[in-house]
Amino acid sequence: MIHNFRELMEAATKSGPKRIVVAAADENETLNAIVQASRMKLVLPTLVGNKEWIEIMLDKKDIPKGSFEIIHEKDSIKAAAVAAQIVREGSADILMKGDVVTSKFLQAALGSPGNLKSGLFSDVEVYEDVREDARLVLVSDGGVNISPGIKQKLEIIRNAVAVVHRLGIKSPKVALLSGSEKVHPDFQSTIDAVALVKMCQDGAVDDCVVDGPFALDNAIDLASARAKGVESPVAGSANILIMPNLEAGNIFCKCLQYYAGRMLIHVGMGAKVPILIDSRTAKAEEKLHSIALAKLICESSRQEREAE
Known part of the structure; x- marks a missing residue:
């Protein structure tokens, strides 16, 4: 089990x-992450972007010319299309966003004919909870699905559970979040939670424990759960926090980053390969850890295919 x-x-x-392909790789933090990942032998990169700029920056980082495959394309949207096509052709295991708008990047990967979708695509964020013993907690979806219904939330749960299994947690605890731990007709997310719990109890998602609704405090803090009389195997120790909508997830994740100073890493699931959609403001360290997570997902997927 991976704890931190x-x-x-x-x-x-x-x-x-x-093998990783990076769309619009002509951005310094992205390039720093790729250089570090290459030196650690995590990835073999193909970089799509402004070739002249990339070569100058690689030279400054003491990377010999010709070490990385570079495909010249100055236009970021066209670079995204080129990178996505490389994945479609089976020539890359991971697709990564560089200096390109997320919506345009995902349109190239998921919205065109022959797209890379294998199900509902969702953004899975991971942070390190260091309040007591360090552990990794997953959050979804704070980046892609704006107002998911029950069927979409079920797929979001499946994608997040798939990631946490890669971290060695065999039966993760999944908390369905809302503004209250009590079912209320004015809180659609509490009503959705009841339906989702029943579906998961009936086997809709394997190898996890799903419960809710939870307010945030009683999902992650056992003392708060006890004080409010919330009894559940998930209470106070959730491995996965399922957000009611994108707004809640996005605000929660940005609070972690900008108020609490937590590093947050991303991986997009529900495609034929892991897709990295870290913010363009993300630092190289965050992007490097996202690459490492994507690599673990690739490795686990390969092992599963070999076992079939």
Whole structure:
């Protein structure tokens, strides 16, 4: 079981590199992350972007010319299309966003003929809870699905559970969040939670424990759960926080980053390969850890295919 980001990086270095293609790679933090990942033998990069700029920056980072495959395309939207096509052709295991608007990047990957979708695409965020013993907590969806209904939330749960299984948690605890732990007719998310719990109890999602609704405090803090009389195997120890909508997820994640100073990493699930959609403001360290997570997902997927 992987407990923290340090262990995540250690686990990712235990196997050979994966092929990664980066759309609009002419951005310094993205390039720094790719250089670090390459030096750690996590990935074999293909960079799509302004070739002249990329080569100048790589030279400054002491990367010999010709070390990385570089495909010249100055236009960021066209670069996204080129990168997505490389994945479609089976020439990359991970697709990564550089300096391109997320919606345009995802349109190239998921919205065109022959798209890379394998189900509902959702953004899974991971942060390190260090209040007591460090542990990784997943949040979804704070980046893609604006106002998911019950069927979409079920897919969001499946995608998040798939990620947490890659971290070695065999039966993760999934908390369905709302503004209250009590079912209320004016809170649609509480009504959705009741339906989702029943569906999961009936086997809609394997190898996890799903419960809710929860307010945030009683999902992650056992003392708060006890004080409010919330009794559940998930209460106070959730591994996955399912947000009621994108607005709640996005605000929660930005509070973690900007108020609490927590590092937040991303991976997009529900496609044929992991898709990295870190914010363009993300630092190289965050992007590097996202790459490591995507590599673990690739490795686990390969092992599952071999076992079939």
